[in-house]
Amino acid sequence: MNPSSLKAKQLHQTDSGHSHPDMEEMRTFGFWIYLMTDIMIFGTFFATYIVLRHNTNGGPGPADLFDLNGVILSTFLLLTSSYTCGLAVLAMNKGKKQALIGWLAVTAILGAIFIGLEINEFAHMVHEGATISRSAFLSAFYTLVGTHGLHVTIGLVWMIALMIQLSSKGITPVTKRKVNVISLFWHFLDVVWIFVFTVVYLMGVN
Amino acid sequence: MFDQIKEFASGFFVTGDPLIYGADVSILLVTAAIIFTLTYFKKWRWLWREWLTSVDHKKIGIMYILAAFLMMFRGGVDALLMRAQLAIPGADFLQPDHYNEVFTTHGVIMILFMAMPFMFGLFNIIVPLQIGARDVAYPILNSLSFWLFFAGAMLFNLSFVIGGSPDAGWLAYPPYSELMYNPGVGQDFYIWGIQISGIGSLMTGINFLVTILKMRAPGMKLMKMPLFPWSVLSSCIAIIFSFPILTATLALLFLDRYAGAHFFTLDGGGNPMMYINLIWMWGHPEVYIIVLPAFGIFSEIVSTFSRKKLFGYQSMVYAMIIISVLSFLVWAHHFFTMGSGAGVNTFFALSTMLIAIPTGVKVFNWLFTMFRGRITVKTPMLWTIGFIPCFIVGGLTGVLLSVAPADFQFHNSYFLIAHFHQVIIGGVIFGYFAGLYYWWPKMFGFTLNEHIGKWAFWFWNIGFYACFMPQYVLGLMGMTRRVVSYGWDKGWWPLNFVSTIGAALMGIAFVLQVWQIIHGVKHYRKNLDTTGDPWDGRTLEWSIPSPAPHYNFAVLPQVEELDDWWEKKQRGVHKQLNNIAEEKLEPIHMPKNSGMPIIMAGCWFLAGFGFVFHWLWLTIPGLAGVAICMLAHSFNYDTDYYIPVKEIKETEAALRKVTIS
Ligand code: HEM
Ligand SMILES: [Cu+2]
Numbered sequence A: 001m002n003p004s005s006l007k008a009k010q011l012h013q014t015d016s017g018h019s020h021p022d023m024e025e026m027r028t029f030g031f032w033i034y035l036m037t038d039i040m041i042f043g044t045f046f047a048t049y050i051v052l053r054h055n056t057n058g059g060p061g062p063a064d065l066f067d068l069n070g071v072i073l074s075t076f077l078l079l080t081s082s083y084t085c086g087l088a089v090l091a092m093n094k095g096k097k098q099a100l101i102g103w104l105a106v107t108a109i110l111g112a113i114f115i116g117l118e119i120n121e122f123a124h125m126v127h128e129g130a131t132i133s134r135s136a137f138l139s140a141f142y143t144l145v146g147t148h149g150l151h152v153t154i155g156l157v158w159m160i161a162l163m164i165q166l167s168s169k170g171i172t173p174v175t176k177r178k179v180n181v182i183s184l185f186w187h188f189l190d191v192v193w194i195f196v197f198t199v200v201y202l203m204g205v206n
Numbered sequence B: 001m002f003d004q005i006k007e008f009a010s011g012f013f014v015t016g017d018p019l020i021y022g023a024d025v026s027i028l029l030v031t032a033a034i035i036f037t038l039t040y041f042k043k044w045r046w047l048w049r050e051w052l053t054s055v056d057h058k059k060i061g062i063m064y065i066l067a068a069f070l071m072m073f074r075g076g077v078d079a080l081l082m083r084a085q086l087a088i089p090g091a092d093f094l095q096p097d098h099y100n101e102v103f104t105t106h107g108v109i110m111i112l113f114m115a116m117p118f119m120f121g122l123f124n125i126i127v128p129l130q131i132g133a134r135d136v137a138y139p140i141l142n143s144l145s146f147w148l149f150f151a152g153a154m155l156f157n158l159s160f161v162i163g164g165s166p167d168a169g170w171l172a173y174p175p176y177s178e179l180m181y182n183p184g185v186g187q188d189f190y191i192w193g194i195q196i197s198g199i200g201s202l203m204t205g206i207n208f209l210v211t212i213l214k215m216r217a218p219g220m221k222l223m224k225m226p227l228f229p230w231s232v233l234s235s236c237i238a239i240i241f242s243f244p245i246l247t248a249t250l251a252l253l254f255l256d257r258y259a260g261a262h263f264f265t266l267d268g269g270g271n272p273m274m275y276i277n278l279i280w281m282w283g284h285p286e287v288y289i290i291v292l293p294a295f296g297i298f299s300e301i302v303s304t305f306s307r308k309k310l311f312g313y314q315s316m317v318y319a320m321i322i323i324s325v326l327s328f329l330v331w332a333h334h335f336f337t338m339g340s341g342a343g344v345n346t347f348f349a350l351s352t353m354l355i356a357i358p359t360g361v362k363v364f365n366w367l368f369t370m371f372r373g374r375i376t377v378k379t380p381m382l383w384t385i386g387f388i389p390c391f392i393v394g395g396l397t398g399v400l401l402s403v404a405p406a407d408f409q410f411h412n413s414y415f416l417i418a419h420f421h422q423v424i425i426g427g428v429i430f431g432y433f434a435g436l437y438y439w440w441p442k443m444f445g446f447t448l449n450e451h452i453g454k455w456a457f458w459f460w461n462i463g464f465y466a467c468f469m470p471q472y473v474l475g476l477m478g479m480t481r482r483v484v485s486y487g488w489d490k491g492w493w494p495l496n497f498v499s500t501i502g503a504a505l506m507g508i509a510f511v512l513q514v515w516q517i518i519h520g521v522k523h524y525r526k527n528l529d530t531t532g533d534p535w536d537g538r539t540l541e542w543s544i545p546s547p548a549p550h551y552n553f554a555v556l557p558q559v560e561e562l563d564d565w566w567e568k569k570q571r572g573v574h575k576q577l578n579n580i581a582e583e584k585l586e587p588i589h590m591p592k593n594s595g596m597p598i599i600m601a602g603c604w605f606l607a608g609f610g611f612v613f614h615w616l617w618l619t620i621p622g623l624a625g626v627a628i629c630m631l632a633h634s635f636n637y638d639t640d641y642y643i644p645v646k647e648i649k650e651t652e653a654a655l656r657k658v659t660i661s
Helices: A003-015 A023-052 A068-093 A097-127 A136-169 A173-205 B002-012 B018-040 B044-052 B057-087 B096-130 B139-158 B186-214 B227-259 B272-306 B313-326 B331-338 B342-370 B379-402 B404-410 B414-444 B450-476 B493-522 B564-571 B574-578 B596-612 B616-635 B645-656
Strands: B588-591 B640-643
Touching: A023 A136, A023 A173, A023 B186, A023 B227, A023 B272, A068 A097, A068 A173, A097 A136, A097 A173, A136 A173, A136 B227, A136 B616, B018 B044, B044 B057, B057 B096, B057 B139, B057 B414, B057 B493, B096 B139, B096 B186, B096 B227, B096 B272, B096 B414, B139 B186, B139 B596, B186 B227, B186 B596, B227 B272, B227 B313, B272 B313, B272 B331, B272 B342, B272 B379, B272 B414, B313 B342, B331 B342, B331 B404, B342 B379, B342 B404, B379 B404, B379 B414, B379 B450, B414 B450, B414 B493, B450 B493, B564 B574, B596 B616
Parallel strands: none
Antiparallel strands: B588 B640
8 A cells, every 4th residue: 555545544544434435334234135036046946945845755754854862963953154244343442352262263264164064964865875966855955055055154264264354454344344244144054054954954854 | 087078078078969069169169269359469468457456437337238239139149040940930940948048048138138138237327426425335345336237147048058057937927937847957057147137236235326316516416406316216216126136036946946945836835826926026126127228218319409408307217117017006907817817907007007197298208308409419319309208118018017917818829929029129219329329429429330330220210110019919819828839820921031031131231230339449539539529518527528438527517507517608707617627626436446355256156157067066165265355455455546746637638639738
C-alpha cells in the first residue's frame, strides 16, 4: 500500500458510516440471504426425501440400515462443535487471538471427526449393497445427507484458511466479519443436521 | 491409431447435417477473425484490463446485453428454422429428431440465455445509477455472476457442434430426459449449461437485493425509490426463492443420469411427477422474474414521456410485491391435465386468476399516467404504447388458460404457444427494448437514430401479430405444439404460412435494430448526448454526465423526494449540483479489477464439460481450480483503492465540459 492510499484509508475510516454503507456489515447481511437460498436447497432435498422414503424398491429400508448409536454420537460431536465455535467468537470479541484460533481448531477437529464417521457409515452401507442406485429411498438419503456433509467439508477447508489468515493478520474488521460469517454457517449446518437427525434417522427407525 | 481418432471424432463432433458443418466453419472463421484482429491491433491487454477483468457494473451490464443480442440471434435463427419447416404441410426441411433439438434449444436459449442476461444487463447498468450508488454491493461477485452465465451459455451452445443438442423440451421432463430414453450427451449439456449459469443468476439476485436495500443514496427512503429498482427488488426476491429449487432439481436429474439414482426414473421407485412439480416451482416464478423488471421499465418511461408523476406509485409497488409472492402459488396450472383432481386444480386455477388483479391495476395506472399528460412519442415510449394492447390480449388469453376445464382443450396446443409468446415477447422483450432505447444515451453517450428505430418497431409489431394471432386459431383447430409436420387435409396451412411470414418480419426487425446500432456508432458524433439528460428525465441517473464516469457520482446525491432530479429541476436548484466545487470532493473508494471471476468461470466450464463426457480427468482439475480461485480470493486483502480528488476533478471537468474551481 503506498503512502497516499494509506492516507486515504485513514481519512476513509474517520468518516465511515456517513458517505457509504459499512462494507463488512453489508457482507454479513448478504451471507444471511445466501443462507436463505441454502435453506431452499435443503428444503427441496428434504421434500424429495419425504416423498420417496417409502420407495425402497424391495431393498433395505431405514430400519435395516441405520445405526442410531453412531448417529447420536455424530450429533453430539456436531452440537459440541457448534458450541466451541461460539466460544471462538466470544474469544474474538474479547480480542484474544490465540484462544480464537484454538477454539476454531477444536471446532474443525470435531467437524472432521463428524465427516469421518459419515464416510464410514456410507462406506458400510455401500458395502452391504445399499448404494445410491439401489432405490429411490437410498438416492434421496445419500443426496440429502451427503449435501449436508459436503457443506461441512467446505466449512472445514474455509475454517483452516481462516485460521491461517487470523494468525498472520490478527483480529481486524475484515477477519472479524469472516469469523462471524463462518460461525453463522456452522450454526446453520447444525440446525440442518437436527432436521436430518429427526426426519431421516429418528422417523426412519421408528 | 488413426482409426481410433476418427472413431472418437465421429462420436464427439456432430456430423451429417450441412447446417452443422456450416456452423462449424463459421465458428472457426469468427474465432480466427477475433483472434487475428485483437492480435493485429494489439488489443489483448486492453480487452483484459478494460473488459474481461472489469468490476465496473456498467461495463458488466454492457457485456450482458451484448451476449443477450448474440443469443437472440441464435434463438431467432432456431425460431425461423421451425417456422420455415411449418410453413408448408409435409415439409421435410427439418427431420423430426432435429426439430426436437431446435425447439428445445430455442426455448432454453430465449429464456435463460437471452431474456435473463438482457435483464441482468439492465439491472447492472441502471440500478446503481438510479439509487445514487457508486457500485453494487459485491462488485467481484457481480463479475463472477456474469462470467458464470457466459460459461454456462457457451457450454450449452457447444452442444450444437459437439456431442449433440438436448431434445427433451425446454424443461426436460423425465422420463424422456432420463438416460434410458435419452442416452446421448445433449441432456447433460442442458443440465450443466443451466446449472452453471443458474448459480450466477442466484448470486445476482442476492447482490441486487442487498444493493437496493443497503446502498441507496442518503435520504432515499424505500418509498422514494424509483419504480425500476422496486421491480428489480421484487424480481430478486423471486430469484432468491426459486433459483435454489432449480439448482436442486437439476442436481437430482444429474444424479439420475450420472450415478444411476432413481429420483425421477420409472423404475427403482422414482417418481417423474415430482420433477414436474419441482421444475415448475422454479419455472413459473421465472416468467415473473423476467416480466417484473419490464413493468418497472414501462413505469419509468411512461412517466418521463408523459411529463407526469406516475399514477398510483404505491399501488404499483404493492402490485409488484403481490405478483412476486403469488407467482409461487400457481405452479400446478402447468399440469391441470395430469390427474391432480378437482380440488387441487380449483386452488391453482383461482390463484392464477388472482394474479390478473394486480397486473390489471398496473395497466390502468400506466393508462392514467398517460391521460392528460404531455406525451412525446420517442422510441422508448413507442415500445411502451405498443406493449399495452399486446399484453392485454396475452393476459386475457392467459386467464382463459387458467380455467382448468378449458385447459383440457387448449393444453399443449398452439393456443398456448401463442399465449406465452404474446406475454413474453409483448411484455418482456418489448419492455427490455424500451429500456435499452431509453438508457442507451446513458450507457454510451449518444442517442440512436429514431427513424430506423421506428421502422424496427413497426416490423416487430406487425410481424408479431401476423405470426402469433393465427396460432390462436390454429390451436383451436387442434394443432398441437411440438409437431414437426402436418398434412394438407388438416386445413392448417394458410394460417401457418401467414405465421411464418410474420416470423420473417420479426427477423427483419432484428436486423434493422442491429443496423440501427451500427449506424449509431458510426454517426455518434452527430448524436452526442452532451446534457446527460436527453429525455428531460426524472430520476438520478439523468443528473450525471453520459456516459457515467466509472465512479458514477462525484458527490453522492442527497435525495428529498420521489423523482428527485425532476423536482430539483423544477425548483432550479439542479444547476448548483452541476457545479461541483472542489471542497465537496473526497477520495472515492473503488474496487480493483479482478481476474478471479473469469478464471473461476473458466474452471467451471472445464468441470462442466468433463461432467458431460464423464471425463473425470477434466472434471477434477476443473473443480480444484474453482476451489483454488475461492481460496486465492479469500487470501487477497488488496481489493480496493481510492480515486484521488485531482482525478475526479479532471474527469468531471472533461465530461461536463466545464472547469471546476
Ligand atoms: C421472435 C420470434 C419467435 C418465434 C417466431 C418463435 C417461434 C417458436 C416456435 C415455432 C416454437 C415451437 C413450437 C412447437 O413446435 O412446439 C417456439 C417455442 C418456444 N419459444 Fe419461441 N419464438 C420466438 C420468440 C421467443 C422468445 C422471445 C421466447 C422467450 C423469451 C421464446 C420462448 C419459447 C419457448 C420457452 C418455447 C417452448 C419450447 C419447448 O416447447 O420446449 N420464443 N417458439
Ligand atoms: Cu405458470
